[in-house]
Amino acid sequence: MVKLAAAVIVPLGVLFFLSGLVINLFQAIFFVLIRPLSKSTYRRINRVLAELLWLELVWIVDWWAGVKIQLYTDSETFKLMGKEHALVISNHKSDIDWLVGWVLAQRSGCLGSTLAVMKKSSKLLPVIGWSMWFSEYLFLERTWAKDESTLKSGLERLRDYPLPFWLALFVEGTRFTQAKLLAAQEYAASSGLPVPRNVLIPRTKGFVTAVSHMRSFVPAIYDVTVAIPKSSQAPTMTRLFKGQSSVVHVHLKRHLMKDLPETDDDVGQWCKDIFVAKDELLDKHKEQDTFGEQLLRDIGRPKKSLLVVVSWSCLLAFGVLKFLQWSSLLSSWKGLTLSAVALLVVTLMMQILIRFSQSERSTPGKVAPGKPKNGGDSSVSVQKQQ
Secondary structure, three states, X not given: OHHHHHHHHHHHHHHHHHHHHHHHHHHHHXXXXXXXXXXXXXXXXXXXXXXHHHHHHHHHXXXXXXXXXXXXXXXXXXXXXXXXXXXXXXXXXXXXXXXXXXXXXXXXXXXXXXXXXXXXXXXHOOOHHHHHHHOOOEEEOOOHHHHHHHHHHHHHHHHHOOOOOEEEEOOOOOOOOHHHHHHHHHHHHHHOOOOOOOOOOOXXXXXXXXHHHHOOOOOEEEEEEEEOXXXXXXXXXXXXXXXXXXXXXXXXXXXXXXHOOOOHHHHHHHHHHHHHHHHHHHHHHHHHOOOOHHHEEOOOOOOHHHHHHHHHHHHHHHHHHHHHHHHOHHHOHHXXXXXXXXXXXXXXXXXXXXXXXXXXXXXXXXXXXXXXXXXXXXXXXXXXXX
């Protein structure tokens, strides 16, 4: 890990955090000066700024690690991706599902306006969390009494969003692990619910709230299923930084919002039924190692992220060299010490990012006894990305 930090994490971290701080600065300036005058103009500007930052992470997936993301969907849905508002629900299979979503959003032209429901501590992450805050991600705690009003107000703010956006909900409430699957199976067996094999039991309160507030201005729900083929190892942030490739299969099915049931209980049951179907789809994927070649779409590998990273690298290298020449920072022990401390801080922040993404460290949502047999919602916590 020491060699990895020296050879990869530090250079990538310096690039990401320096460029990210520049972007955060501009986001803050436009937030203070432009947003009070025109929220729509601010959102359009921030979309470009956020995309410049997220493209660096897309570059790691596409060009550094060479992760191959295969999208399976019908031709009509493929044409509509990025051209409409959408509520995105997905199973939480790997540590980089959020990055997989960003890659698909980038291919669809809406990377800068892709949003998610996140746990509250996420916004404290240097650079990435701050940019998410400026981009109007929704940050929640684990108490529904506190989160209900926050979620509702956040959803209402999206009503006048000027550009197509995706809002992602990981309705399982936590990342998938075998330990969490075992707990979900035990709970389902004792409560009369379908026993899952490949997914966790969805938590529907946040989903029901999202549907009830977004029906009038979001036309579609994107039902996403993520799977890892047998020939590939599951992708992780550590593997990405090492430049180790993986293959990720993504099945996307579009549901019209207007076709969903009207009552909250029925919407919650619809979500649970979707995950039962998702479980069966993953069973089929295990057998065939594909979601169906007739649905496979070519999403390519655009050079935009590569150009952004090369441009940032040249710009920052020039700026750092000029600063070092002006300050003579490396000509004294004090300067060398400060430089070493700065590199150590960057390394620690990158380690925090890696640890934050690891499924083994994600906190499982609490499941309270409920009314499973009559369709009631058996969960008490709102779903969020972790």
